[in-house]
Amino acid sequence: MQGVSKAFVRDDAREEEHDIAEPKPLEAQGRNYVSPAGYARLEAELRQLVQGERPAVVQAVAAAAANGDRSENADYLYGKRRLREIDRRVRFLVRRLEAAQIVHSAGRDTGQVFFGATVAVATATGERRRLTIVGIDEADPARGRVSWISPVARALFKARRGDTVTLRAPGGTETLEVLDVRYDPID
Numbered sequence: 260m261q262g263v264s265k266a267f268v269r270d271d272a273r274e275e276e277h278d279i280a281e282p283k284p285l286e287a288q289g290r291n292y293v294s295p296a297g298y299a300r301l302e303a304e305l306r307q308l309v310q311g312e313r314p315a316v317v318q319a320v321a322a323a324a325a326n327g328d329r330s331e332n333a334d335y336l337y338g339k340r341r342l343r344e345i346d347r348r349v350r351f352l353v354r355r356l357e358a359a360q361i362v363h364s365a366g367r368d369t370g371q372v373f374f375g376a377t378v379a380v381a382t383a384t385g386e387r388r389r390l391t392i393v394g395i396d397e398a399d400p401a402r403g404r405v406s407w408i409s410p411v412a413r414a415l416f417k418a419r420r421g422d423t424v425t426l427r428a429p430g431g432t433e434t435l436e437v438l439d440v441r442y443d444p445i446d
Contacts, residue, residue: 291358292374292407293394294445298361301396305352313345355396367442372415374407379439380415387438390415393445411435 293301320338329335364375372378377391390411391404398406405412414426418437426433 290360291355291395292362293359294375294397295361295363296445297394297397298356298359301352301356301359305349305356308345308349308352313342313349316341316345359394364442365444369442370419370440372418372437372440375442375445376415377441377443378415378418378437380435381438383434391443391445397445 316338320335320342323329323332323335323338326332326335362374364373367373367375372392374392374394377389379387379389381387389403392407392412392415393404395406395408398404398409410428411426414424414435415437418424418440420437420440422437424435424437426435
């Protein structure tokens with residue numbers, strides 16, 4: 260846009276250049292399995308954005324717009340950008356919640372690994388890990404929570420205590436022995 264005065268450029272046209280891409284659509288044929296606690300967290304985030312953060316940002320943008328020249332008003336430009344980010348996240352959360360299938364697995368009485376299972380495994384080197392199979396939006400590897408579509412969860416599905424499974428991951432192949440399968444409440 261060289262040579263064009265800023266006065267003739269729409270604010271939102273310049274701002275759209277900085278938009279980040281929408282989150283990728285649901286994987287695994289549109290299924291969005293989620294624990295009751297995970298669903299509650301998504302709902303709480305949506306409620307906080309819609310009822311708390313968005314109205315505050317709208318008010319800040321309106322106040323900044325009242326200051327006059329919007330083309331060089333940092334508060335206005337930042338506020339508009341933040342509003343787009345909030346709206347994008349709201350749309351994403353609404354889609355995720357609409358596609359959610361809540362799985363109540365706590366207390367399940369089965370020795371097989373399914374969604375919601377907490378599985379104790381041992382590697383060939385003797386390293387022990389505890390993994391909980393959760394929804395895509397709940398995955399947190401640092402806490403031992405893996406998505407139900409992850410390679411390790413897929414390798415463990417339908418395994419029982421004492422079974423040995425082969426994990427084929429981008430880092431190579433690994434053998435895991437299933438030591439224990441429990442269905443504890445997921446917080």
